[in-house]
Amino acid sequence: MASSTIYALLLTVSLSVSLVSPGTVIEDLNNLKPPPDFNSTIAENCQTNPFHRYCNATPDDLHEVFKSTIVASHLCNVSKNPNCVETFSKIDLHNQRNAAKLYLSFTFFWKYCPLSITTIDLSNNSIQGNFPSDIFYCSQIQALDLRLNGLSGDVPIQNFSTLSNLTFLNLSYNYFSEVKFQNEQFFSRFNSSSFISSGILPDHKEFKMKAVFLLFGFPVLVIVMVTGLGWLCFWRPDFLPRFLRRKHKFTPSMLRAATDGFSRKNLVERTEEVSIYNGQLRDGNEVRIEMYKETISRKNHKKFVQECKILVQLSHKNLIQVMGWCQNRRMRAVVTEWIDGDHVETWLSVTAPPWNKRRKVIRGVIEAIYYLHEEWPEITCDLKTTSILICEDGEPVLSRFKVDAHKSSTRKIFKLGVFILEMVTNKRAHEDFERGEASFVEWVRINHPDNLEGVIDMRMKKTTHVIDQATEAIALGLMCTNLPGAEQPSWEQIYI
Ligand SMILES: *[C@@H]1O[C@H](CO)[C@@H](O)[C@H](O)[C@H]1NC(C)=O
Ligand SMILES: *[C@@H]1O[C@H](CO)[C@@H](O)[C@H](O)[C@H]1NC(C)=O
Ligand SMILES: *[C@@H]1O[C@H](CO)[C@@H](O)[C@H](O)[C@H]1NC(C)=O
Ligand SMILES: *[C@@H]1O[C@H](CO)[C@@H](O)[C@H](O)[C@H]1NC(C)=O
Ligand SMILES: *[C@@H]1O[C@H](CO)[C@@H](O)[C@H](O)[C@H]1NC(C)=O
Numbered sequence: 037m038a039s040s041t042i043y044a045l046l047l048t049v050s051l052s053v054s055l056v057s058p059g060t061v062i063e064d065l066n067n068l069k070p071p072p073d074f075n076s077t078i079a080e081n082c083q084t085n086p087f088h089r090y091c092n093a094t095p096d097d098l099h100e101v102f103k104s105t106i107v108a109s110h111l112c113n114v115s116k117n118p119n120c121v122e123t124f125s126k127i128d129l130h131n132q133r134n135a136a137k138l139y140l141s142f143t144f145f146w147k148y149c150p151l152s153i154t155t156i157d158l159s160n161n162s163i164q165g166n167f168p169s170d171i172f173y174c175s176q177i178q179a180l181d182l183r184l185n186g187l188s189g190d191v192p193i194q195n196f197s198t199l200s201n202l203t204f205l206n207l208s209y210n211y212f213s214e215v216k217f218q219n220e221q222f223f224s225r226f227n228s229s230s231f232i233s234s235g236i237l238p239d240h241k242e243f244k245m246k247a248v249f250l251l252f253g254f255p256v257l258v259i260v261m262v263t264g265l266g267w268l269c270f271w272r273p274d275f276l277p278r279f280l281r282r283k284h285k286f287t288p289s290m291l292r293a294a295t296d297g298f299s300r301k302n303l304v305e306r307t308e309e310v311s312i313y314n315g316q317l318r319d320g321n322e323v324r325i326e327m328y329k330e331t332i333s334r335k336n337h338k339k340f341v342q343e344c345k346i347l348v349q350l351s352h353k354n355l356i357q358v359m360g361w362c363q364n365r366r367m368r369a370v371v372t373e374w375i376d377g378d379h380v381e382t383w384l385s386v387t388a389p390p391w392n393k394r395r396k397v398i399r400g401v402i403e404a405i406y407y408l409h410e411e412w413p414e415i416t417c418d419l420k421t422t423s424i425l426i427c428e429d430g431e432p433v434l435s436r437f438k439v440d441a442h443k444s445s446t447r448k449i450f451k452l453g454v455f456i457l458e459m460v461t462n463k464r465a466h467e468d469f470e471r472g473e474a475s476f477v478e479w480v481r482i483n484h485p486d487n488l489e490g491v492i493d494m495r496m497k498k499t500t501h502v503i504d505q506a507t508e509a510i511a512l513g514l515m516c517t518n519l520p521g522a523e524q525p526s527w528e529q530i531y532i
């Protein structure tokens with residue numbers, strides 16, 4: 037009781053001064069000088085109550101102490117304390133933006149914060165920046181209200197331990213940083229209603245949303261993504277990034293999309309066992325799709341896949357590049373590169389190519405067959421003029437293979453012989469002769485060597501050079517078609 041009276045005495049001194057010349061706080065601070073007895077009044081006060089904050093001030097600080105008494109008298113009045121300044125118990129700057137900012141800027145006032153103050157209310161003032169730490173000088177306060185401001189940054193939680201009598205705190209509606217390490221002591225003193233939307237505690241609504249998302253949304257999202265990915269893998273792997281796709285694997289949906297739903301205009305050829313489509317993959321590549329009609333057993337499906345796995349490894353300029361396969365219960369297809377060009381059969385009968393072009397084709401076919409013989413003896417190819425395509429550059433490309441370990445080398449050489457003879461004569465062993473290949477070969481053999489003029493395709497320009505070479509080719513063809521038991525040339529002999 038005694039101390040507050042003495043303190044009030046000090047304030048009365050300055051207050052009476054300021055009342056003499058009313059004006060703004062700033063003007064008073066600039067114009068007013070301490071009265072002559074100021075030093076001694078303070079000294080007397082401190083003798084009576086050494087707890088006053090100004091009692092530790094050095095003589096040099098006395099001017100600041102004086103200024104703080106002026107600010108205190110103004111602030112007490114602005115805060116509408118009754119009996120200013122005898123009972124200066126509350127700093128009430130609720131909803132007073134300019135005043136709040138002004139008084140917060142007077143650090144010297146807070147340093148000598150009057151001991152009578154128990155409540156500080158600075159709410160709803162749009163105060164920006166960090167927590168106003170000068171408030172901690174008023175360590176005796178019991179209530180602090182900073183709600184509805186724009187404060188940000190860390191709350192100096194450690195310093196709240198100096199406010200040992202603080203029982204009311206409201207920091208709601210500010211933008212403080214979240215307190216990462218929950219300070220037990222601090223949060224046991226004040227419950228969450230002191231920190232509503234202050235940023236200090238994690239937002240429960242947001243937290244709930246996150247929890248709900250993590251609990252339900254996230255698994256659902258994962259399921260949707262996995263399902264989507266699975267669907268793509270199963271139906272349209274061409275929409276997946278390359279590293280997720282299975283190499284060489286085509287799905288029925290992919291082929292349907294590539295061929296406009298297996299449309300008639302994409303159908304290029306149809307035989308009893310196979311339909312051949314032209315298609316365009318999603319990456320723009322044109323492909324040839326051979327669809328097999330025959331339905332086969334499960335076991336043979338497995339065999340089909342194994343064969344395809346071998347075929348995709350073939351790599352030769354005269355063999356069509358097998359890109360992959362498609363296989364399910366209802367569909368079986370092999371996908372290869374697209375070759376723009378005619379069958380040898382059409383090429384022979386329509387364009388009547390000169391000898392040097394035929395020679396190139398024979399050479400290419402022999403190279404391809406030799407490559408298969410050396411590297412892939414288990415693969416046979418359907419050596420027919422209808423299954424060999426002629427590229428734009430005149431190179432032949434073989435397009436039908438089978439994995440078939442049982443075909444004998446003799447049979448392969450025989451087929452090659454027939455092909456060579458067909459190339460020279462432009463006859464179709466299967467169509468032009470009653471007993472097929474056998475009577476065709478017999479026919480050539482009868483005319484060899486005396487009547488070759490009649491055997492060699494009439495439409496070719498027959499120079500001596502051409503006749504010489506064609507004769508050699510016929511000789512080779514006949515050697516290859518020697519009946520089993522008679523002597524056939526070896527692969528090496530043919531290749532040279
Ligand atoms: C009060 O103290 C200050 C600082 O020591 C000194 O400058 C000033 O002269 C003193 N005033 C009186 C009236 O003693
Ligand atoms: C105190 O406030 C009243 C109005 O509330 C005003 O008339 C008076 O001038 C003020 N006194 C000081 C010293 O500012
Ligand atoms: C805060 O101040 C604004 C004006 O700045 C006023 O409209 C609003 O009612 C005040 N809110 C409270 C809770 O005092
Ligand atoms: C808190 O209040 C008690 C009793 O009123 C007082 O003794 C003590 O000094 C106060 N603490 C502070 C930090 O002012
Ligand atoms: C706040 O606490 C820190 C240490 O935790 C101290 O250095 C600083 O002076 C304190 N601030 C006030 C205004 O008390």
Ligand SMILES: *[C@@H]1O[C@H](CO)[C@@H](O)[C@H](O)[C@H]1NC(C)=O
Pocket residue numbers: 227228229
């Ligand atoms: C928080 O504490 C105050 C008293 O300090 C009490 O009235 C209020 O119900 C408490 N709120 C919660 C959510 O615990």
Ligand SMILES: *[C@@H]1O[C@H](CO)[C@@H](O)[C@H](O)[C@H]1NC(C)=O
Pocket residue numbers: 183205206207208229230232
């Ligand atoms: C803090 O202020 C908010 C907003 O005005 C209010 O909802 C809340 O109850 C207050 N908390 C306390 C502890 O007074």
